[in-house]
Amino acid sequence: MPAIELLAASPATLLGTCLLLGLVVGSFLNVVIYRLPIMLERQWREQCAEFSGSDPAAQTMPAVPSERFDLVTPRSSCPRCNARITALQNIPLVSWVLLGGRCAGCGKEIGVRYPLIEGLTGLLTAAVAWRFGFGWPLVAAMALTRSTLPMLSAAPDASVTFTLDTRANDPRDPQRLPSEG
Numbered sequence: 718m719p720a721i722e723l724l725a726a727s728p729a730t731l732l733g734t735c736l737l738l739g740l741v742v743g744s745f746l747n748v749v750i751y752r753l754p755i756m757l758e759r760q761w762r763e764q765c766a767e768f769s770g771s772d773p774a775a776q777t778m779p780a781v782p783s784e785r786f787d788l789v790t791p792r793s794s795c796p797r798c799n800a801r802i803t804a805l806q807n808i809p810l811v812s813w814v815l816l817g818g819r820c821a822g823c824g825k826e827i828g829v830r831y832p833l834i835e836g837l838t839g840l841l842t843a844a845v846a847w848r849f850g851f852g853w854p855l856v857a858a859m860a861l862t863r864s865t866l867p868m869l870s871a872a873p874d875a876s877v878t879f880t881l882d883t884r885a886n887d888p889r890d891p892q893r894l895p896s897e898g
């Protein structure tokens with residue numbers, strides 16, 4: 718029986734497949750959540766440097782590192798000791814549990830957010846599969862789930878940025894710098 722027919726005919730297979738798929742997607746979402754803000758900051762800093770031109774006095778920010786940084790490159794590593802994360806250390810949920818929530822290189826804690834995002838994406842994907850069954854509504858619900866999760870998990874960071882931004886631009890703010898116009 719082809720895989721598609723099996724998924725359509727067996728709810729248990731559909732649920733299990735969606736759970737595994739969700740765990741893998743959750744692992745990728747962790748990469749997006751960690752790297753996208755850094756990618757955006759680099760881009761903004763590059764634009765600022767371009768805008769300020771060659772005037773050294775206007776360049777108040779440190780230079781943007783020249784090495785490539787996107788969702789694929791460089792390979793995942795521990796942000797503290799820089800140890801490469803191997804494929805075996807990168808299995809959604811399982812690796813975090815086996816490593817005891819610590820980096821294999823330096824022994825420092827790996828945030829609980831990583832297995833949480835993976836587990837939550839897996840469970841939500843299985844839940845929409847259970848609710849909608851096999852078909853296009855399931856595909857739409859999965860897409861919606863995946864676009865919502867990174868926004869929710871990035872919300873605390875974003876709210877800090879938003880608060881700082883609005884303060885800096887509020888003309889009534891007494892702490893606003895006169896040079897900001």
Ligand SMILES: [Zn+2]
Nearest residue numbers: 795798820823
């Ligand atoms: Zn480490």
